[in-house]
Amino acid sequence: MDPKDINWSSLGFGYMPTNSYVRTTWLDGKWSEPVLIKEPTITMSIAATCLHYGQAAFEGLKAFRQKDGKVRCLRPWENVKRMNLAADYMLAPAIPEELYIQMIQMVVKDNIEYVPPYGTGGALYIRPLLIGTGAQVGVSPSKMYDFLILVTPVGAYYKGGIQPVEALVLDDYDRAAPHGTGHVKFAGNYAASLKPSKIAKTQGYPITLFFDPKDHEFIDEFGTSNFFAISKEGHYVTPVSRSILHSITNMSLQDIAKDMDIPVELRPIHKAELADFAEVAACGTAVVITPISKIVTKDHTYTFGETCGPTLRKLYDRMTAIQHGDYPDTHNWMLEIK
Ligand SMILES: Cc1ncc(COP(=O)(O)O)c(C=O)c1O
Structure with a gap:
């Protein structure tokens, strides 16, 4: 065109x-x-x-x-x-x-x-x-x-303001094997994600959350984005796992959080902690941050509010301001095209 x-x-x-x-x-x-x-x-x-x-x-x-x-x-x-x-x-x-x-x-x-x-x-x-x-x-x-x-x-993903979405955990599917290729961006990983993603969408959930493939006890990541949460103490918490892709958006948001004096915790996150988080989000290049309003597993439903939380909002605004040149690029993240 x-x-x-x-x-x-x-x-x-x-x-x-x-x-x-x-x-x-x-x-x-x-x-x-x-x-x-x-x-x-x-x-x-x-x-x-x-x-x-x-x-x-x-x-x-x-x-x-x-x-x-x-x-x-x-x-x-x-x-x-x-x-x-x-x-x-x-x-x-x-x-x-x-x-x-x-x-x-x-x-x-x-x-x-x-x-x-x-x-x-x-x-x-x-x-x-x-x-x-x-x-x-x-x-x-x-x-x-x-x-x-x-x-x-x-185009801009959020046309009418940031919209939280609901996520589903499908226990019969994994996006990666315990010592497999989840940490690399292989095309085949995405072919394997199509079916669980369709099942979740058919049930009304736009995104799928995966637990660790070995025991299904710890949080890994969403189908095409990383998981992070804001704890009740206001910390930025994001999982460490052998089978997740290292999101560049997540790395950037961690640096922005530190710039804002928000403590960052990189560690395994047990699924039981979902009950304690104040705000939960998916992050990636496509959208930067997608707030999660609800996570549904086979035996629990965790809710995080129907609107974008204040810390997610602050992080989103700073990240998009850097991308569009509305905030100084203090970390030297931007390559000028010339
Ligand atoms: C499985 C997976 N995790 C996380 C991400 C987010 O990574 P990034 O922030 O580098 O886009 C992506 C996006 O490509 C992805 O496919």
């Missing part, structure tokens, strides 16, 4: 082709010079390892049109670190930080008119993807990889 025809206020979280995506190929031990590609397609062997054996990992981050008119992208250096954890786990080559940043610069610049205007609350969603593209039928790592970054504009 021509960016001039986009109605920024009705934009959701969907995919729309843009001017280009950027791609590099790993072959014979090195990454090729990245190139911008106009067609939103890729050609590969029907025996590519990403198609058969799930050698595929992705990332997600956003670029924002800021108050000063410039476009800045949030913490790409953390995304490349996390992508390289996944690369290491699936025996794919790492992406050098310099190459990653160069490719973000190239693709955002080439699609700059798709960055939603300041004040609309929208952003340019940036989706890096690393896939094994070598042909193979035996289960072993590919000898060839493609690393690409696509971009697409997305």
Whole structure:
């Protein structure tokens, strides 16, 4: 779609082709010079390892049109670190930080008119993807990889103010195995989440909360976002677990909490503690913070209020102000596109 025809206020979280995506190929031990590609397609062997054996990992981050008119992208250096954890786990080559940043610069610049205007609350969603593209039928790592970054504009999630949602715990499903791949952003983790997520949605719950996969005693995370809570003493509490993805939003909110003199507790959280929390939220790139009004498990219903709590509100406002350049970037989180 021509960016001039986009109605920024009705934009959701969907995919729309843009001017280009950027791609590099790993072959014979090195990454090729990245190139911008106009067609939103890729050609590969029907025996590519990403198609058969799930050698595929992705990332997600956003670029924002800021108050000063410039476009800045949030913490790409953390995304490349996390992508390289996944690369290491699936025996794919790492992406050098310099190459990653160069490719973000190239693709955002080439699609700059798709960055939603300041004040609309929208952003340019940036989706890096690393896939094994070598042909193979035996289960072993590919000898060839493609690393690409696509971009697409997305709208403000909260159009009529922050809306809390209800979450369901499904005891018959886990999003990760105890010593599995929950901590890396493998495409296959998300294929496995589709069915439990559909079951929860059919029952009227937009999000699913997962307990630890070994004993179902401790809190892990939501389907596509981290868990954190504000305790009655006003502490920011978030789980430590082998099987959760390290959310960059969660890391940022912890730093903001410390800036606001809110103590941060990183530790295993037993499910019984749900009864004691004052405010509970999901956090991630897509929405920043989603307050949780209710968590339903097979034998308990925990409630946290029908409106966004005051501490969640403060954290949300500061985080979004930094993203849009309305508050100083004291942690040097923003990469300027130039
Ligand atoms: C399983 C899972 N947890 C947490 C997150 C949030 O991570 P981030 O804040 O880096 O977007 C995501 C989002 O990608 C996710 O898929």
